[in-house]
């Protein structure tokens with residue numbers, strides 16, 4: 499039986515990945531589901547058990563190091579091994595830097611999106627080395643290209659991108675794979691829940707949501723990438739093009755990033 503720890507499993511892409519993993523592997527899988535909202539986690543866990551998987555639910559704020567370490571310890575103690583860690587928990591943010599007065603939420607966002615993944619990964623690494631397991635990081639296209647209004651969010655996702663790229667190189671030959679996923683705009687509530695300039699829930703999206711990827715598609719692409727031990731999953735044609743264009747015509751990519759914003763969220 500394989501054991502996978504999944505952070506940010508109470509909502510959105512994480513909850514859908516949990517259901518799809520349970521569907522694929524049934525009784526061959528134990529899922530350790532982490533997030534802050536225990537009630538929502540229990541609902542997702544029940545859906546996974548209905549599909550045959552074993553589950554352990556652990557209330558975890560990934561912005562707190564001791565809670566990340568306790569999560570991995572609980573997984574290893576309960577199931578005796580660890581085969582995969584999916585660092586998916588994350589928050590969004592949208593604000594022009596010039597409109598931000600108190601930067602404290604920038605630090606908090608870095609703790610959740612970047613440090614949470616670092617703390618969980620560090621704690622999980624001995625177990626993954628023993629099982630020749632799989633690491634997965636859910637970054638964002640905003641972790642490959644700087645997006646206006648997203649100085650906080652892009653910085654956290656670039657940090658993740660760099661951390662996992664360096665770690666992948668470090669782990670060459672150990673049998674542990676590192677897959678970094680770069681979703682584009684996916685149809686979840688993340689942007690409405692994310693910080694605005696005052697560090698409060700934004701309640702609306704700063705992006706143009708037309709053509710958002712269905713959450714089921716995004717979850718499937720991440721799972722397939724991880725299972726095939728791919729280095730990266732860059733999710734949209736525009737994302738793949740933007741990556742190359744950045745080398746050739748970076749100012750064009752700046753304009754593409756600006757065009758991704760909702761009309762009302764563009765800098766004036």
Ligand SMILES: NC(=O)c1ccc[n+]([C@@H]2O[C@H](COP(=O)([O-])OP(=O)(O)OC[C@H]3O[C@@H](n4cnc5c(N)ncnc54)[C@H](OP(=O)(O)O)[C@@H]3O)[C@@H](O)[C@H]2O)c1
Pocket residue numbers: 505506507508509510511512513532533534535536538558559560561586587588589590610636637638639680681682683684685686687688689691
């Ligand atoms: N949706 C998109 O368009 C998109 C695009 C690119 C990348 N991504 C990335 O994909 C990942 C999942 O996003 P999503 O769209 O599924 O977002 P979502 O629907 O808002 O779900 C976010 C998940 O992260 C958890 N979370 C947030 N803060 C946490 C904390 N401090 N500790 C533990 N868990 C925390 C939430 O659970 P609790 O609130 O219960 O803690 C929830 O389960 C994120 O890393 C996000 O940056 C999303």
